[in-house]
Amino acid sequence: MRTAMNIAPDGSRNVADLRDPASFDHVGRDEGADFAAGRVLADLADTDPRIVVGCADLTYVTRLAVFGARHPERFLYYGIAERNMLGAAAGLATTGLIPYVCTFACFSAILGYENIRTDLAYPGLPVRVLGTHAGISMGFFGTSHHATEDIAALRAVAGLMVVSAADPVATEALLRGTVEHDGPVYFRIGRGREQTVYTGVDQLRLDRPTVLARGDDVLLLATGVMVQEALAAARSLAAEGVAATVADVHTLKPFPAAAVAELAAAHRSVVTVEEHTVEGGLGTLTVEALAAADVGTPVHKHGLRDEFALVGPPTHLYRYYGLDGAGIATVARRMHERRAATRLVAEPLWTADDRAAVLRR
Template sequence: MSADWQDQSEVFNGTANVGLKDRRSFDGTDTRSIPAFVFGEELADIANEDPRVVVLTADLARSNRANDFAAVHPERFFNLGIAEKNMITVAAGLASTGFVPFAATFASFAALIGCEQLRTDCAYPQLPVRVVGHHSGMSLGFYGTSHHSLEDIGITRSIADLTVVCVTDANHLRAVLRASMDYPGAMYLRLGRGRDPEVYSEVPEIEIGKAISLKDGADLTIIATGSTVHPSLAAARELEAQGINVRVIDMFTVSPLDEGVVLDAAATTGGILTVEEGNITNGLGSGVADVLLENLVLPTRFRKHGVPDEHVPVGPPAGLYAHYRLDTAGIVSVVKEMLNDD
């Protein structure tokens, strides 16, 4: 019997004409033209020189472009089907034999369904597994609560010996994948929806655990991560034209946090605003607040900005970002509220 029936990728990606979607949404944007999902392409290049690289996915090779890796290194690619827990455990097994596995699925599945495996199979034995959660936050919009990943930062940053990295754009993803190869222990890599606007015009030099300063300013510091870096930077530039100078930090490593950058911002600017696409409970903002309290440093102003402790409505991502003021205009308005709150 042919095994072709097992490949459901066309159905789950909405590219098969099975009446699940309006025809205009079939394939939507040509995935090859989406610059942010260079995941498979970059790993294929790394694997050309490094035999340790293997890639696993849970029937989402088109969604995360792992098929670009499979096309070059089919013998090092594994589709575990819709079995995310099993995928992470298999990745841990591969890591225990000397491989550096990258196991990719939707962030809501990777961190929520696979939480036990992340902790017990990967982080606890300190194995070099890279669990890649893509389409994080609200980026799967119309798929609703089951596919929204608002809690993954809070979950993963509470797991000991697990490094948590939020990717900013395509070039940053390339840098993170390269830097992760020899980084010790397990990692959770949080990616967006593959349409992330460019922040880095070329592959940046990064150090996992060290934040990147994108813009200087003294009136306030925005500490952002992942998808919120671009609108935060755009907001800071818009505010600068109005005479408000805002520092912007890309805190791409959420755990461990770059405490020095946080403390410097508290000491040298008028306050701190954290911005994240996720539930603000135990997220980036909570991590920054912990640093301030533990060091008895209280900035003039502090505010966590993201999704409040609620399930978000179903809708297009752009509409949800505007609703929660996580777009440029929304972040501008939040900064002004902070500076005017005397």
């Protein structure tokens, strides 16, 4: 990746010199991004006077400027003060409003965990927290900007709903489907560069995973941006004669345990895929659901292990951790071939040798 800065006489940077054609850089990371939240919330606010929106120094990055332009009297700007924003949202909610507050997931879910727990969930206030750029999608900004523990942390907060959007259509469906939810909601959103996997908002139901591809061999349970990669993996596997079901687990709490167990029981093996640590996230939720239902289908949890992610361009990191279509297909193929008798295949199926091979490319 080229990092040299070409400074023009007027002090601006030549952005073209910073571009990595295989990924995106600090300046170009938002170009072409599609965040549905600003538009959808503006549409909802047209007919619902309860909706207000708060943003912490990311008005344009998150496209909430769309809401601000249409409803300036209901758009609140907090600057780089995320925890203050969460506390203020709690106060607004006590007056009968429905506040939606937005910032990067690392600042909302990780930095603001105490405020979500104590200010929002404990009193059961209808505040909606939009955590964008989740997982490792802020790769080159480093560990402070990664959010690979948010599912594990927030699933433990009593009364908090946790949802994860695969694409802008799913974001819209989840936003519209939770307007009247009584308590707080955490929305886990990607970097706005997700491929479209849904054709309409009516495809998604909050009470169960959405099956986007069907096969009899291996079940790929994915969430967030990993849904598009799981679909790519399923296409690769089909060419090899391995039939994969791909299900989008967009509602993580309350977890649709019965529906997940039913899906797993119909397959020879299960691979969960998440841009998150494998401890406490989608994989753990799945294992718990299958154990409770006495379903013996073997499960492998694919994601980050007990580690902090490297610093690098996001798409490079997805390849390194086996979280692109090719990597997920490799893991699913190995899981299918071994057909383990135990319920949980704990050792990594994406190995250190696989990571080293990515670096050699």
